[in-house]
Amino acid sequence: MVARLAPRWCLRALRSPLQVIGFPSLQLHMSGIAMRASQEDFENALNQVKLLKKDPGNEVKLKLYALYKQATEGPCNMPKPGVFDFINKAKWDAWDALGNLPKETARQNYVDLVSSLSSSSESSNQVQPGTDRKQQEYENLVVTSEDGITKITLNRPTKKNAINTQMYQEIILALKAASNDDSILTVVTGNGDYYCSGNDLTNFMDIPPGGVEEKAKQSAVLLRDFVGSFIDFPKPLIAVVNGPAMGISVTILGLFDAVYASDRATFHTPFSHLGLTPEGCASYTFPKIMGPAKATEMLIFGKKLTAGEACAQGLVTEVFPDSTFQKEVWTRLKAYSKLPKNAMKISKQVIRNMEKEKLHAVNAEESSVLQERCLSDECINAAVNFLSKRAKL
Numbered sequence: 001m002v003a004r005l006a007p008r009w010c011l012r013a014l015r016s017p018l019q020v021i022g023f024p025s026l027q028l029h030m031s032g033i034a035m036r037a038s039q040e041d042f043e044n045a046l047n048q049v050k051l052l053k054k055d056p057g058n059e060v061k062l063k064l065y066a067l068y069k070q071a072t073e074g075p076c077n078m079p080k081p082g083v084f085d086f087i088n089k090a091k092w093d094a095w096d097a098l099g100n101l102p103k104e105t106a107r108q109n110y111v112d113l114v115s116s117l118s119s120s121s122e123s124s125n126q127v128q129p130g131t132d133r134k135q136q137e138y139e140n141l142v143v144t145s146e147d148g149i150t151k152i153t154l155n156r157p158t159k160k161n162a163i164n165t166q167m168y169q170e171i172i173l174a175l176k177a178a179s180n181d182d183s184i185l186t187v188v189t190g191n192g193d194y195y196c197s198g199n200d201l202t203n204f205m206d207i208p209p210g211g212v213e214e215k216a217k218q219s220a221v222l223l224r225d226f227v228g229s230f231i232d233f234p235k236p237l238i239a240v241v242n243g244p245a246m247g248i249s250v251t252i253l254g255l256f257d258a259v260y261a262s263d264r265a266t267f268h269t270p271f272s273h274l275g276l277t278p279e280g281c282a283s284y285t286f287p288k289i290m291g292p293a294k295a296t297e298m299l300i301f302g303k304k305l306t307a308g309e310a311c312a313q314g315l316v317t318e319v320f321p322d323s324t325f326q327k328e329v330w331t332r333l334k335a336y337s338k339l340p341k342n343a344m345k346i347s348k349q350v351i352r353n354m355e356k357e358k359l360h361a362v363n364a365e366e367s368s369v370l371q372e373r374c375l376s377d378e379c380i381n382a383a384v385n386f387l388s389k390r391a392k393l
Ligand SMILES: CCCCCC/C=C/C(=O)SCCNC(=O)CCNC(=O)[C@H](O)C(C)(C)COP(=O)(O)OP(=O)(O)OC[C@H]1O[C@@H](n2cnc3c(N)ncnc32)[C@H](O)[C@@H]1OP(=O)(O)O
Pocket: 158, 159, 160, 162, 163, 168, 197, 198, 199, 200, 201, 202, 219, 220, 222, 223, 246, 247, 248, 249, 270, 271, 274, 276, 279, 370, 386, 390, 393
């Protein structure tokens, strides 16, 4: 259970009883009567806690553990561990100290505590325009800001920028930081020869104690949050597609405001081949963008499009020769970033607000269908097939 709510630092820290006992107590500000946290807020907090870069200390980790247990299981009724079982006793004491605190209050307190920890770590992610400040906090992204443009670069080139669980979470955080910084435009691009090879197919190997059903549920929540952060993104969002794009990195293009592609880029959504179904709101945006017949070829039959074809079908704004791609695109984006900031932002919001509610509903439906699909034989066989081919190399 600790593994579920705590990243590496927690396991590391709880290894030594002296560390647990030796930390000074921390004043926790737990807002008394606040809004009730929903199950979704709670699950978001469970995901967020894994992203904390700074070890919050054993006192806070014990508090998180206790609140998690109280929120999910209610008051502690486990037998008290022996006095020499330092770690389990510390955990038991923390949980028991919550007495009869109602589950809902424990859930709210957990969400508040994670939010206070995240906001202090997030404030260091703020980017300033014109400073070209590299953000160091992400493991799988490089985020820079220059000339009023925040650039989020997917940075796992040796894995063709496949999106692993942590990277999904980092993209959510990077988009949140970009929506609050002073930049005018936000760009997503890839490092290396690929833009992105989609969902990391090894994601499903990390099975939590709750088993594959729990994993599918967590993945569906993460997917909904990930896509939701694109739906809600408040400023012009541009994809600079430097190479082949697959799966979820293609579907979410329907939520970008402009898509510039190198003529080396391809657009491929082999969902049926993987026993999967569309996400990223593509079941709604693609038929709208290219018409239902063309959307069927992509989303159901897995037809791979060239950049030129994707442009002809309206998914891509413009295609550039690869040799001049970066120069031409960045010259253009720099010119656009000089346009009046508020007018652009408000225009984007007016356009998006027309269908925001619809997009969230589509996202929820697609995520829930995928939760089931992840457990299907078709999907599991496809993932095993990919992984076993890879193992032979
Ligand atoms: C929160 C969950 C949401 C789920 C949403 C549902 C999501 C759907 C999708 O995104 S579907 C699309 C999934 N992606 C794929 O099926 C692509 C799989 N990869 C490939 O087919 C190929 O790797 C390739 C065509 C992208 C590139 O081929 P090639 O040029 O021959 O390179 P390699 O195969 O040698 O790849 C190099 C290296 O990268 C690893 N890798 C590439 N893509 C992925 C991936 N999607 N997941 C995991 N790993 C990937 C590959 O295994 C190699 O690693 P290695 O060097 O062997 O360690």
